[in-house]
Amino acid sequence: MAKFRLLPDEQLARSPVRQLWREFSRHHSAVAGLLLFIIFFLLALMSPLISPHDPYLQNDTLLLLPPSWSEQGLVQYPFGTDDLGRDLFSRLLVGARYTFGIAIITVLGALIMGLLLGTLAGMSKGVKSSIFNHVLDLALTIPSLLLAIIIVAILGPGLQNTTWAIMLALLPQFVHGIRNAIAEQLNQDYVVAYRLDGANNWQVFSRIIMPNIWERLTLMATMALSTATLDIAALGFLGLGAQAPSAEWGAIIGDSLDLIYIAPVSVAVPGLLIFMAVLSVNLVGDGLRNAAKKRREN
Known part of the structure; x- marks a missing residue:
């Protein structure tokens, strides 16, 4: 009995994830954003170990060291010290855990709650669905x-209340997007x-809707991550988020x-890190959006 072997392109076509990665890897800016995102993610995990x-x-003999x-x-x-003699480089490393790491936690929490509430809104009908x-x-x-x-x-x-606040603030857009995605799928002939x-x-x-909306969930999560990072930094800058002596990037800018x-340097470097973190997330999100569009067209 003859055996047929699939060509590489045919094998990729059978795997949506691999095909998505193939389209994603063609965008050099998206790959650069992904590498930068991985760096920030590793810093959020390992910053206390590498500081x-x-x-x-505090060191009274090294105040405002250049x-x-x-x-x-x-x-x-490397970046000098602040007005209390604390090492700015170490504080910026640990700040990745507070600003970027907590942003990831808030997005995951909002995504899980949004998936539950969005599914309830999308699958329900009648007066209950209309009011919701x-x-x-x-x-x-x-x-x-x-x-x-x-x-x-x-x-x-x-910082703990900030986490809950941003999670609840992001929840409506997740529920709205998931509800619309489910409503679209329910109108399909299959x-x-x-x-x-x-x-x-x-x-x-479980068998029809979720496999068809996971790409949209990923895109929503990446866009929400940049919003969460900016919101955490903004609340820390305003004095409503992380409190002293926390090394959160927005709080460092506000204190300095x-x-x-x-x-x-104590203001410019944390501001640059916030910019680079948001840029990496946006580049990854744009790359995923373009890759998903190309995959659907093919």
């Missing part, structure tokens, strides 16, 4: 940062045919704003 100094240790490339700088302190959708549309009219500030004002400042074969709601959701003319 050369204690980020909270960066190492300055004549008065020291090699042991109107309340959701009302929540979407409020910007996520403003909604997070309102929630923090109720819960109180602090879903109707599957129901006619006797499939219940759980079978339709009065020293911008004396020690500009």
